[in-house]
Amino acid sequence: MSGFVTNNLENSAQLRTKGVVRDTHITLAHGSGGKAMGDLIEDIFVQHFDNPILAQLEDQATFDLTHLLQQGDRLAFTTDSYVVDPLFFPGSDIGELAINGTINDLAVSGAKPLYLTCSVILEEGLLVETLRRVVNSMQTAAKKAGVQIVTGDTKVVHRGAVDKLFINTTGIGIIPRGIHISSRNIQPGDRIIVNGELGDHGAAILIARGELALETNILSDCQPLHDLVRTILAVCPQVHAMRDATRGGLATVLNEFAIASAVGIRIEEQYIPVKEAVTGICEILGLDPLYLANEGKIVVVVPSESADLVLSTMRSHPTGKSSAIIGEVTDSPSGIVLLKTAFGTERILDMLAGEQLPRIC
Amino acid sequence: MKYVDEFRAPEKATAVLQEIKQLSQEIDRHLKIMEVCGGHTHAIFKYGIEELLPEQIELIHGPGCPVCIMPKGRLDDAIAIAQNPQVIFTTFGDTMRVPGSHTNLLQAKAQGADIRIVYSPLDSLQIAKENPTQEVVFFGLGFETTAPSTALTILQAAAENITNFSMFCNHVLVIPALRALLDQDDLMLNGFIGPGHVSMVIGTDPYEFISQQYDQPIVISGFAPLDILQSIWMLLKQIKENRCQVENQYSRLVAKTGNPIALKAMNQVFDVCETFAWRGLGEIPASGLKIRTEYAQFDAELKFSFPGFRVADHKACKCGEILKGMLKPWECKVFGTACTPETPIGACMVSSEGACAAYYKYGRLSKAEKSKFGNKG
């Protein structure tokens, strides 16, 4: 994305007085539009996100369209809010989650993620240090993924009106010509592939909440997947469908696919990768790992003739080492997902009714 | 996972299934076998056990789900206690969506009640220690499997002089429920798959009355698919050989006399109620537990006020017949329409172990549809 914005950071910096936040806690003043808020934006957001567009400090970010159109013919546009509790959990945090989650929503359309927005709603009393950590984490993730956070907003609400910190993002990316990925494209005979073990994020969050007094070394699998998608599309531009398996897990994505394309889906439990500790947590709490959230896993549906090539391509990528073909698409029963159990029998893998809750029965 | 994976190995199932098929042919009549425990119902559906069995063996899903059978009135009482602003209400996750007369614990939580899901009653006691100015109430439920744990928690609370902890006791007993079932004239069964984890506590002796007074064979079973299949095989052998005995398939965990320490704790803290109302089955005498007067300070029913009404089951609800095996879930008029896992009307739909919920979630595809995929294991 180089070349169309003047890379004139030093000049921009000299034109304004750098704001510094000395308070230890966020107060309503930090959201009221005055100097306190200006300092907060400068010291924490602009300093960390540090890119030429943001440095303009306009009310909006602007882009040259010609340059964008050289990279593809459609805009991908997404939005997400992040309200995870706790803010910091094994393997990741709300900041990294916000960036990677948005990137992945764009990536599964085949788009190259380019620009993100970052709006935060802060609870009065939040530690400034916490905010710094989160924003720093966002920048690290953005830089690693090659995206820029170009505009944002800050609000502060009184104590109790939000839980510590909520982040809302939007993201835009460009979809290259010839790439048409949609959950309505799925055909009988297609194969279904995942890029690794399922349920890590959901399990990590459950453990991190501490209420169940369980200890493991499970880490959230939070990671950006746009590069993995790029390598898949390079060998198989005619990928039919792709989705990241976030809330509701693999089972939810598969049900959505089956309904959108009016096809049947049949997967085999013995091929679905799940870490032993995630299995352990699920056995203890009576949960099903196929419904646990992931933040670094995609479900890819490809024509059967491309399946082996896509699989080996995914396995060569750092984010896809444990990729596996887990099942196939059938023509009926329409809209239903069937699971062949490890025991060899078959049952329905239904949509989740509500949130999965730990049980003793 | 050790002691788990070995009992789920599909290759070991082929042989026992052959034996079951052979025995079924020799017995040569329709057989109705009831699994009592909700955990077995769940395993049967999760692993698709029923589709592996010959057509003539019908599995009837009994009333062994302590969550399902809790009457609406008791849920209303729990919700009332939870809504007390002084109370931190702690519960197993199973109860959160069980409907009371107007609402459920999940809704009550959304409306501001401090309701927390715990994995263990010990965690509830810990919350009490960490919140000395709040009253912490634990929603105690379950069969004899769970009662010793809540008893030991109360004993711990007594030993440590915790004054802000109490329990809303809804423990129920398996043996009176079995007896009540067997006393029904219209019950037509050929044998029972007995609850493995209840038996871990009570042993196998308490089931003798089933074989001796009611001429029914019973096999105490583990919960893995191989355990269940082996238990069905053992039952068929009894039926073929005209035996009526209590057999123990779950010998790796169940001893004849159960767990004396667990039983002692249970009896120390709890006494049997005169009667307890079971959703779907009605009043069953001596089938519930209450906290003894010596531990009255831990009895939430004495500490808090609550409605205490008996609420009748919904008119359209056929759970009673389903629990006895007289009806199948899909034969109930409201199954899948007014009564679904999201909007449960009766006991059998409320928890994932209930026959209707399990069938809805795992098995509602018709056999005709399924056979297109050649799904015979």
Place this chain on the structure above:
Amino acid sequence: MCLGIPGQIIAISNLAHKLAIVDIGGVRRQINIACIVDEEHPTEACIDDWVLVHVGFAMSRIDQQAAAETLQLLEELVLSELS
């Protein structure tokens, strides 16, 4: 009500209160082992025991011999089918 899972006791965390740490497939939790402790098998002797864990309590020790025998019975069936 039947959700119980086998795990191995790896440490005693509180002798007086009969609390131990159990490992279940790599997941660890403190559990109460009062139900499996007696004069013949005191708390300290429980390390390395395999137990059935239900709601944070060890409810029974797994009889390893009986487990092996159960599996063997099933094995023998396989062999008799094959022969």
